[in-house]
Amino acid sequence: MTSTRTRSARRSALAVATAGVALVALTACSSSATTPAASAASSSSGAPSATASAGTALSGKLTVFAAASLKNTFTKFGKEFEAAHPGVTVTFNFGGSDTLAASIVSGAPADVFASASLATMTTVTKASDNAAAPANFARNALEIAVVPGNPKNITSLSALAAPGTKVALCAKTVPCGAAAVKALGAANVKVTPVTYEQDVTSALTKVELKEVDAALVYRTDVLGAKGKVVGVDFPAAQQAITTYPIAPLAHGSNSAAAQAFTAFVLSAPAQQELAAAGFQAP
Template identity: 45%
Template sequence: MRAPRHRARPGHLVRPAAAALLGLLVTVGASGCGTGDVDSAESSTLVVYAAASLQEPFEELGEQFEAAHEDVEVEFDFAGSSTLVEQIQQGAPADVFASADEPNMDTLVDADLQAADPVPFATNTLMIAVPTGNPVGVTDLASLTHDGVHLVVCARAVPCGAATGRVEESAGVEFAPVSEEQSVTDVLNKVTTGEADAGLVYVTDVKKAGDEVEGIDFPESDSAVNTYPITAISDSAQQELGQEFVDLVTSESGQRVLDGYGFGRP
């Protein structure tokens, strides 16, 4: 089974399967049959733009989709939802968009770039992530404001940053983060590498980090539950195929995959 790939970036190696295909094409082209009528199977690439927090479950769903569509390759671009929306508005070739919140999806809808009404497919809540052993003794949101605690959060334009603002208001605290990141993955990386004493990330991020971090619940997280919507893109030449991926994500089997990574159901 092929593994779904990320968007190609400068300097990335050609995947082995792609290299093998290229070699086969060169061999066929050099065989000198002389007719020029050699038939080749047409393949399609479905490009899915998805919030960074969706990487693991979507890669698994991508494998399922490819298994059911043998001539389709799923290519992912994972980043902050606001960044992805901006890229789509500027003409990036996305076939599907999955956002980590509704406001960023609303931006896409306001630009009339949705092929159908966006469908909610998951929820997520915030959790405090600290390095294993919790070196500075973080216990709750208030302790994140103590002197000497190096806190990292998401920028407010990013869904996890907007959620951070809501819990900050709900708890009546004011954070002074040492940095604001453009994706929740970047926040988690700061914690796992020891660059931060604590970070506000999603429950799903703490789950996937395993023994690298410890998670601390806080009651105010209930005030900032993010709902994740998904839609095919209206400018896509593969709207039907894109809708099939949306249908997989929202199906019972898709929901079970998301359950396994700690996401809630809408």
């Protein structure tokens, strides 16, 4: 009887120990499944979370190539990211998305690409697998930018075709130019600009300097100008929405920081900041 009880006790102890090991393993698997992106996205208030996975300290230089229309917001993001990761220095290269994409494909050193065009992002991702799978993080709509007071009384796209009206457009190869072509086509309006600019910032500057009467730029650029220009909405803008994708670059020198910054931009608090700047949800 005693021997039988002893064997039964040993079998019970072994079962308990096995269950304990299984529970520990399951807990470990659950913990390892949490990614930086998921962690960042779970935050819903305050400054955007830029926290890397537990126990990981980010450091080094992070180079971000970003569309010109992202300059105001991303410059702020860079400072917030550096504050969360004192060992990281964020450097930006802002410009036309097509120019940035060409530079990346040609081997320019960059860790993250944030484009104002799905087509230019595709150019990068298809070139020797230069980037991880991109994620859309924002959208943007065009507005007509005019000087305060709107002396030419420009209230519609058709007004841009009026004789004597000087208009600046982005080059057709850059996202703001492609969007302008689409919007003008949807409204059946033909505009002959006095200048084609290589990025949206340059087009906006032409209005600020009163070198032109109007320019087709993004709503976010009008808001970012802080009163130096006034924006005029028009219905066809909704038929030419620009989508912004972001991706860490596979051949960048700081992969960990690139992934963390991408997660940072996709986080809920960062999305709130983008919305405050005039961007639409992706």
